[in-house]
Amino acid sequence: MQDHGKHFLMGLVGTVQGRLGWADDETRKLVPEIENIVREANWLESMDFDTIHYVMRFGAETESKIYCRRNRKYQELEVASQVSMQDLHDVFLDREKLRVFLCAELSRVFQYLEKKYKLPSLQALQSYLGMQQNA
Numbered sequence: 001m002q003d004h005g006k007h008f009l010m011g012l013v014g015t016v017q018g019r020l021g022w023a024d025d026e027t028r029k030l031v032p033e034i035e036n037i038v039r040e041a042n043w044l045e046s047m048d049f050d051t052i053h054y055v056m057r058f059g060a061e062t063e064s065k066i067y068c069r070r071n072r073k074y075q076e077l078e079v080a081s082q083v084s085m086q087d088l089h090d091v092f093l094d095r096e097k098l099r100v101f102l103c104a105e106l107s108r109v110f111q112y113l114e115k116k117y118k119l120p121s122l123q124a125l126q127s128y129l130g131m132q133q134n135a
Helices: 023-040 085-089 095-116 123-134
Strands: 008-014 051-059 063-071 076-084
Touching: 008 023, 023 095, 023 123, 051 085, 051 095, 063 095, 076 085, 076 095, 085 095, 095 123
Parallel strands: 008 051, 051 076
Antiparallel strands: 063 076
C-alpha cells in the first residue's frame, strides 16, 4: 500500500471552462466515509491493487464509458468518469442537489467496478450513497 495508506482516493477536474462550486467541499465530506466502508469490508483484498484512485471529470458532455487502468507501480486502479459541466452547473450552488449528483455518479462507478473486477457487492457503500441522495 502506498504511503498515504488509503484504499480510496478521489479528485475532481474540469476539462472545459467552468466552476466546480461546492463540489470539492462536498467531495471532502463523502470521501472519508467511502474510505472507511471500503477499508472495513476488505473490499480489495483479492485484487492486485490496493487503492482505487478515482477522478470525476467535468467535460462538455456526460460520457457513459468509465475508464480504468491498473498502475502496477503504485498498486492502484486508476478510474475516471466524465459528467457534463452543464449538469454540474445546474446543481453546483445547491449543496443538497450537488450531493445527490455526486453520489449518483459514485454509485454508478462503484457498480461498474463490482461487475468489471468481479468484486463482492458492497451493500454498505450503496446504502450510504443512497442515503446521501435521499438526505
